[in-house]
Amino acid sequence: MDPIAANRLNWDDRADIHLRNSTGFYGIDAVRAGDKRLDPIVDGELGDVAGLRVAHLQCHFGLDTMRLARRGAIATGLDFSPRAIAGALALAAELGVSVRFVEGDVHHAATLLDGPFDLVYVTWGALCWLPDMMRWAGVVATLLTPGGALYLADSHPAMNALEQQGERLVLARPWQVPIEAPFSYNDPTTYTGAPDLLTHTQTYEWAHSFSTILGALLAAGFHLDFLHEHETLPWSAFPMMEPAGGGMFRLPTSMPAMPLAFSLRATLRLSAGSGKGATIASRSARQGP
Numbered sequence: 001m002d003p004i005a006a007n008r009l010n011w012d013d014r015a016d017i018h019l020r021n022s023t024g025f026y027g028i029d030a031v032r033a034g035d036k037r038l039d040p041i042v043d044g045e046l047g048d049v050a051g052l053r054v055a056h057l058q059c060h061f062g063l064d065t066m067r068l069a070r071r072g073a074i075a076t077g078l079d080f081s082p083r084a085i086a087g088a089l090a091l092a093a094e095l096g097v098s099v100r101f102v103e104g105d106v107h108h109a110a111t112l113l114d115g116p117f118d119l120v121y122v123t124w125g126a127l128c129w130l131p132d133m134m135r136w137a138g139v140v141a142t143l144l145t146p147g148g149a150l151y152l153a154d155s156h157p158a159m160n161a162l163e164q165q166g167e168r169l170v171l172a173r174p175w176q177v178p179i180e181a182p183f184s185y186n187d188p189t190t191y192t193g194a195p196d197l198l199t200h201t202q203t204y205e206w207a208h209s210f211s212t213i214l215g216a217l218l219a220a221g222f223h224l225d226f227l228h229e230h231e232t233l234p235w236s237a238f239p240m241m242e243p244a245g246g247g248m249f250r251l252p253t254s255m256p257a258m259p260l261a262f263s264l265r266a267t268l269r270l271s272a273g274s275g276k277g278a279t280i281a282s283r284s285a286r287q288g289p
């Protein structure tokens with residue numbers, strides 16, 4: 001089966017389980033109570049979104065889309081999972097939040113969404129589902145008005161290569177994979193701790209190096225406003241991780257610190273499109289210094 005189609009079936013299963021909210025992982029109750037706080041990393045960096053046309057890509061069931069709308073954004077969420085979008089629409093109607101949700105693959109966002117947008121918002125657990133950063137960056141650029149910006153926060157490429165074995169973190173997978181050779185996983189349950197079994201367990205994920213992500217954005221006509229690395233993450237990626245306050249998690253203080261997340265804002269140049277000279281080379285260890 002096509003990897004994206006397999007992932008969509010899996011995300012439909014997950015959306016149903018996440019919307020049941022049995023473990024409270026997604027903070028649905030707080031949003032129901034009127035909360036519009038984003039996680040501390042995003043909250044500290046995003047700035048004022050009031051009046052901005054915002055496209056929230058891979059919005060899942062739209063909690064952040066609704067939080068952005070409550071902060072005054074004209075927000076549209078896009079996700080390829082019909083179950084997630086149905087849940088988002090139902091929740092927005094229940095809470096009376098004025099927001100749009102569109103079902104579809106992010107690769108077709110330019111034709112599915114009524115742009116242009118001032119801000120494209122992409123956060124947490126998004127890039128690993130996308131095969132080709134050059135293609136994705138091109139889609140993001142097409143959605144934006146010149147001078148518009150991408151805000152991106154996701155897990156750190158260095159952390160994504162690690163896995164906890166016993167009390168140690170070990171290098172468990174390559175730092176990047178070719179488009180045609182994604183990681184193949186078969187997990188019976190989702191990451192929220194809910195015991196519900198997934199019907200569609202097969203997923204395909206990609207690892208992208210920093211140079212691939214940044215190089216794709218530069219080539220698509222963006223300039224980088226900031227790039228930050230963080231020692232915290234809004235989920236516990238390894239069993240050893242400890243709460244860091246504000247719903248964030250960090251490595252135990254007995255471990256050497258390392259970046260677990262990164263975030264950036266990139267603005268589409270007014271004359272975007274040429275991308276000339278805007279590349280960052282990705283070097284594998286085999287190439288040597």
Ligand SMILES: C[S@@+](CC[C@H](N)C(=O)[O-])C[C@H]1O[C@@H](n2cnc3c(N)ncnc32)[C@H](O)[C@@H]1O
Binds near residue numbers: 062063084105106
């Ligand atoms: C870990 S969740 C991201 C959570 C999200 N950032 C939020 O605001 O809660 C990953 C999301 O990506 C979506 N997704 C994965 N591949 C996609 C694609 N090709 N097109 C659109 N959505 C996709 C999934 O349906 C899922 O909702």
